[in-house]
Amino acid sequence: GENVEQHPSTLSVQEGDSAVIKCTYSDSASNYFPWYKQELGKRPQLIIDIRSNVGEKKDQRIAVTLNKTAKHFSLHITETQPEDSAVYFCAALKTGANNLFFGTGTRLTVIP
Amino acid sequence: DTAVSQTPKYLVTQMGNDKSIKCEQNLGHDTMYWYKQDSKKFLKIMFSYNNKELIINETVPNRFSPKSPDKAHLNLHINSLELGDSAVYFCASSRSLAHEQFFGPGTRLTVL
Numbered sequence: 568g569e570n571v572e573q574h575p576s577t578l579s580v581q582e583g584d585s586a587v588i589k590c591t592y593s594d595s596a597s598n599y600f601p602w603y604k605q606e607l608g609k610r611p612q613l614i615i616d617i618r619s620n621v622g623e624k625k626d627q628r629i630a631v632t633l634n635k636t637a638k639h640f641s642l643h644i645t646e647t648q649p650e651d652s653a654v655y656f657c658a659a660l661k662t663g664a665n666n667l668f669f670g671t672g673t674r675l676t677v678i679p
Numbered sequence: 680d681t682a683v684s685q686t687p688k689y690l691v692t693q694m695g696n697d698k699s700i701k702c703e704q705n706l707g708h709d710t711m712y713w714y715k716q717d718s719k720k721f722l723k724i725m726f727s728y729n730n731k732e733l734i735i736n737e738t739v740p741n742r743f744s745p746k747s748p749d750k751a752h753l754n755l756h757i758n759s760l761e762l763g764d765s766a767v768y769f770c771a772s773s774r775s776l777a778h779e780q781f782f783g784p785g786t787r788l789t790v791l
Binding site: 598599601603605609610611612613616618654656660662664665666667669671672674 | 712719720722723727734736769776777780782784
């Protein structure tokens with residue numbers, strides 16, 4: 568099966584700085600990589616995803632990069648704001664698999 | 680309109696009891712899921728249900744059983760509740776595994 572590792576487990580940044588969260592996966596056949604954000608007491612929500620046919624995807628202050636050779640992908644948040652504070656989960660899926668495999672989460676705190 | 684709804688939001692019960700959590704989605708999705716999120720915030724897939732095919736995470740005790748009366752509903756029934764079952768349970772749905780999952784608001788289960 569797939570194994571997804573996520574680092575760091577906690578991350579504190581000053582408002583306006585950038586934050587980077589990294590995930591590695593074990594199965595080279597994985598081809599779909601979503602990122603979910605979970606605010607305190609709320610449900611996880613998709614913020615961005617990337618498929619294996621592209622190396623980078625951007626949506627305003629959020630970007631995801633994928634390195635298929637090294638089997639890792641990263642979430643980049645620029646110009647962080649206090650409302651970015653949340654737990655972020657990466658995940659990986661391969662065609663034909665039954666489930667998404669989630670990372671263990673990163674608690675991001677943006678200090679005003 | 681709420682896309683994925685769960686009831687109840689909170690559930691407090693005694694060890695040994697049997698309880699159910701209901702989930703409904705109005706998105707017309709074919710795939711539904713149940714996740715368990717423990718105190719460390721790890722998201723663990725319990726079940727996925729796609730076009731009447733049930734995929735069970737092998738680590739889930741058989742005290743847990745999903746029931747799907749129709750495509751829009753996937754309820755979770757738990758027998759003989761144990762202290763370790765205390766967690767937040769999320770229902771989710773998606774068009775397919777490789778598409779955005781929409782989560783319900785969660786049910787916080789506390790077993791005393």
